[in-house]
Amino acid sequence: MTSGNLLLSGVTKSYGSRRVLDDIGFGVAPGRLTGFVGGNGAGKTTTMRIILGVLASDGGSVTLNGAPVTAADRRRFGYMPEERGLYPKMKVLEQVVYLARLHGFEKADATTRATALLTELGLGERLGDAIESLSLGNQQRAQIAAALVHDPEVLILDEPFSGLDPLAVDVVASVLQSRAAQGTAILFSSHQLDVVERLCDDLVIIAAGTIRATGSREALRAQxxxxxxxxxxxxxxxxxxxxxxxxxxxxxxxxxxxxxxxxxxxxxxxxxxxxxxxxxxxxxxxxxxxxxxxxxxx
The missing domain is CATH 3.30.70 (Alpha-Beta Plaits)
Known part of the structure; x- marks a missing residue:
């Protein structure tokens, strides 16, 4: 997998006269977990949607390895939105295999990947269950599998730990650390600051649409x-x-x-x-x- 060095520079976004992002700039490095924290309405989800091309910025740039991010680049991204988006009637394995096939994997390879990933996330015994029959925490795990099944170069997760019990948090954290160790650049937002502190290598703190602090966890602590x-x-x-x-x-x-x-x-x-x-x-x-x-x- 190619390493992806994601960089935002001078990103702005306004809705009418209200500026929701003002000169946003930070990096998400390959092989590192970057925690993105801020209160409700701070601009986290808007920033993530701009990275993904779901929203257009009014100014600034989003680059990958020094070049503007393209639609082809974004097909190598993984995304878990805060508002979950799985098909409730589909079975767990069927859902994740379907998404892997949309990324171009043959059925056998997609099934192998999806089965291994769901098992790693603790859903090995629920592969044949309908999404809607799962607890909210297990639906969350399935959603994370959906974001990871194609081995993305850049992984963006909006509140991946919300609704998870402490054991599930540990399982998901372990999976994310494993992917970072393989070179994935991971950006995740969370309101659970204790989880962010334990998991992240780098931190970005946003408030009222501006970046208030960014850097490695150790550097910010020392600062x-x-x-x-x-x-x-x-x-x-x-x-x-x-x-x-x-x-x-x-x-x-x-x-x-x-x-x-x-x-x-x-x-x-x-x-x-x-x-x-x-x-x-x-x-x-x-x-x-x-x-x-x-x-x-x-």
Whole structure:
């Protein structure tokens, strides 16, 4: 499979006088899972539809490996819309085989692919069941199979984890990680920030139609780490409250989280803690995705 490096640059979209996307730019790299997060109405679905050619942008570009995305390119994309679109009366295997055949696979190959993928997604015992007879979570798994059955170069998933129980989330996450490891460029939106944080390699945060933050998960954590530290000692850490340049934000016995007014203050605190007794750990605190999200959309 050819690697697909997807890049959006300066993408805009308006409905009348209302601008819903304003100078959108970010990349989706091959072999990486890119989490796309934002509140309702932030512009995630509109952006995805423009990538897929379902909507036309008013300006900007969408390129694949440096060239404008064509209709032929998009046939190598996989897409799972937020509003699900399977045929309710069709049987699970029949549905996914049908979609594979639309992508040009012979029936035998399509059946082999669909069976393996549905089994990987935990639907191996439901192949002969009608879509409408499945739980919403299992319909979700079938929809993901439909997006993946042709081994897309670029995979775009709109809220793939909504309605899934924790076990199903783990199954779907494992399948997506496997596809990324094979070189697929994957963009997925989700309101479940804990899942995004666990799964993604890169992050794009959008609010009110503008990109507020983008980069690797580690880079964004480091960028927003600020000056918060955690100190764990064998004794009582209450003395921290009287240290100049220190604001204690959480405290329990020998464990404390605090903000320091600079790295010199943090090092002074560490030296003072060592003088008082054994120090179990001392480390800067990296913010969660939820904390970064709140910070950048304000």
């Amino acid at each position: 927003h780490a600020g000056s918060r530290y955690e100190l764990v000692t064998a004794g009582d850490a209450g003395w921290l409250r009287s240290e100049p340049g220190v604001t204690v934000v959480d405290f329990e016995g020998g464990s404390a989280q605090f903000d320091a007014d600079g790295p010199e203050t943090a090092q002074r605190v560490l030296r003072a803690a060592i003088e008082r007794g054994p120090v179990t750990s001392f480390a800067p605190q990296h913010p969660s995705l939820a904390q970064i999200f709140k910070e950048v959309i304000q």
